[in-house]
Amino acid sequence: MKSLVLIDSDALTRTLISECLTGKEWRIFEAEDGQAGMDLVLTERPAAVLCDLRTPKRNGFQVCRTIREQESLKKTRVILMTVSRFSNDRETAFASGADDYLVKPIIPVELLRVLTLNGENGAASRETQAVSPAAVGPTRIRFWGVRGSIPSPGRETYGYGGNTSCVEVRVGEQIIILDAGSGIRRLGQSLMKEIGEKGLSVTMLISHTHWDHIQGFPFFVPAYHPKVNIRILGYEGAVHGLRGALFEQMQTAFFPVGLNQMATHLTFEEMDDMQFPIGSGVTVRTMFANHPGICLGYRLCTPNGDVVYLPDHEAYERSEVERQKAEKETSSTGLEYARMQDEKVVEFLRGAEVVIADSQYDATEYPTRRGWGHTCADDTVLLAARAGAKKVFLFHHDPDHTDEKIEAMVASAREAAARSGSQIEVAAAREGEVVEVGEVNSPD
Ligand SMILES: [Zn+2]
Ligand SMILES: [Zn+2]
The missing domain is CATH 3.40.50.2300 (Response regulator)
Incomplete structure (x- = not known):
């Protein structure tokens, strides 16, 4: 045998x-x-x-x-x-x-x-430690970069913003940064004001090392400050490790300052576990996204409720439907299988307070972009609605999408959610916007 x-x-x-x-x-x-x-x-x-x-x-x-x-x-x-x-x-x-x-x-x-x-x-052959919501106050989310692929500044994108993926989440004193796209530059400037005598510690969770998720890192000024500790977590990518990818984009050919010249206590952790605690009161759950290479979605379980960040992901069912159309094939097994994969995503989003997820295309654009690793906005909202999430933010906006276009996509996604009987709140992530999860309890 x-x-x-x-x-x-x-x-x-x-x-x-x-x-x-x-x-x-x-x-x-x-x-x-x-x-x-x-x-x-x-x-x-x-x-x-x-x-x-x-x-x-x-x-x-x-x-x-x-x-x-x-x-x-x-x-x-x-x-x-x-x-x-x-x-x-x-x-x-x-x-x-x-x-x-x-x-x-x-x-x-x-x-x-x-x-x-x-x-x-x-x-x-040889034959988490529990923390009460009142103790930490509300979970605060701030969008610093909401765009996918490449920064796209300009008059037509001014409303939602042109910087690539970066989201800050605060739970009590903890600072968690989701991705290091170009939006992280301004987050860095803001954090510099908080360093003070005792310094600052931040945890950075990288979904994957595609350019739009790491390109802001060399411009993150706190990384050059001697009193800043940065713990960077991610999952090893297809070819280069996490550290390798960040290191390479700062080599002489691409950038004047090397990674080794950053003055901070910088630690890299390539994760093994799909669930782990960070600091007190926050547990991180991860899932593999349907995106070229190794890409993660994060679910931050906080005392005030859960925040899911799934920036790059291609929903399975529409992808399979379009593939069968393009390849003139009919396979109920393929379709059933795709639906099963979507159900796993629904489980990952189940009951979240806030879902921030890939919504790069609309239904008319999607067929010509199938297999690029991104989702049609209506599908993102329907998956979050099925999961019973409270609020969903369209995220990873296409660089070609104007403010007007994004507003039309929000309207379409709201209609899709309403038709499905869901009460989910739908909005598009907007650079600079702050969202609070949980009640602010004023001390007696
Ligand atoms: Zn991306
Ligand atoms: Zn990507």
Whole structure:
């Protein structure tokens, strides 16, 4: 019997794949995250590894690269699988050393085909701490950058703002920064006024290292101040680590000051866990977004309610509908599967006070931009409505969208929500706007 290590965080997928291989001469070892999977790979030295791209603790690219670094595993066949249809994920998978790449839903005959290619490879086989809302006051959200892709200043975008993604969230004394797009420059200027004698500590959560989410970082002046501590968290991207991506954009060819010249206590943490506490009273939950490479959505669970930040994500169902139209295909399985993936997003948004989410396109634009990793605004609002969220902010506005266009998208999304019977509040994120979550309790 040949052994197979199956790594997927979704128990149902593991069961379906195991069932499809039952009686086919495969002994299966299951793991729900990349780290546990790698432990199994090192002890079992399997003939094949079937690993989902977006697994916690170590993603599929990392698993692939680690296996390829081991001489003793050179005969192990590595197959990455994913719900992602982005072509550069496929290319990165092969660049990371994958032998094959499967797009979910997995078709049994296709799975058997890729597993049995070079079947003789069997030779490698060895047979939070609770805090009361009154203690911290309301959770305050401030938008510093709301645009996607590239800064787009100008008269036509003046109302909503032209800076790229950066959102500040305050919970009591804690300062949490979501992404470091060009909006972070002005946030930095504002924070400089608060440094004082005792200094300042901030936590920065990076969704992913695409340019529009990190390009403001070199201009974040507190990072050059000796009394500022910055803890930067993210998940390792497709090719470069988090630190590597920030480091590279500050190399001589691109920027006059290097990362090492920043005076702060700067720490980088590439996350392993999908849920972790930051400071007192705030727990962060994460989910992998449907976006090229490794991209996260964050859910900040605060004493006043939860704030979800999902800046770059492509909703699954519309993407699948448009794909089938474009490829003149009809597949109810594909559609059902896409809906199941959307349901996971709904669960992630469930009951949130505020959802800030990708709404880059409208329904007429979307078909020509399918597969770019972004969502139609109506879909974002309907997903948040289904999740019972209280308020949703359209975010990651397209650089070509004028204030007028964004207002029309808000109107359309409101209509879509009303038609679905939802009472959800709908607005577009606007640079400079402050949103409070929870009651301000005045002390007696
Ligand atoms: Zn983006
Ligand atoms: Zn992106």
